[in-house]
Amino acid sequence: MQNxxxxxxxxxxxxxxxxxxxxxxxxxxVDDVDIDIATGEVTVIGDQVDLASVKAAVEEAGYKIAS
Ligand SMILES: [Cu+2]
Structure with missing residues (x-):
């Protein structure tokens, strides 16, 4: 499993x-998602996850990618 x-x-x-x-x-x-609201860090757990798709999904939900 990758993080x-x-x-x-x-x-x-x-x-x-x-x-x-x-x-x-x-x-x-994506198997699991862990979010630290204090830092904005979103940890994505799962194998062969396309991070570009993750970022696109976040933006579609109305939030911005800081890094
Ligand atoms: Cu809110």
Missing amino acids: NSINVSGMTCDSCVGKVTTAVSSVPG
């Missing part, structure tokens, strides 16, 4: 976390 992290800006509450979790979970290959 990848991206930083997302704009998440301010549990509702944001829920939206990003749902969006990222819908990407093929």
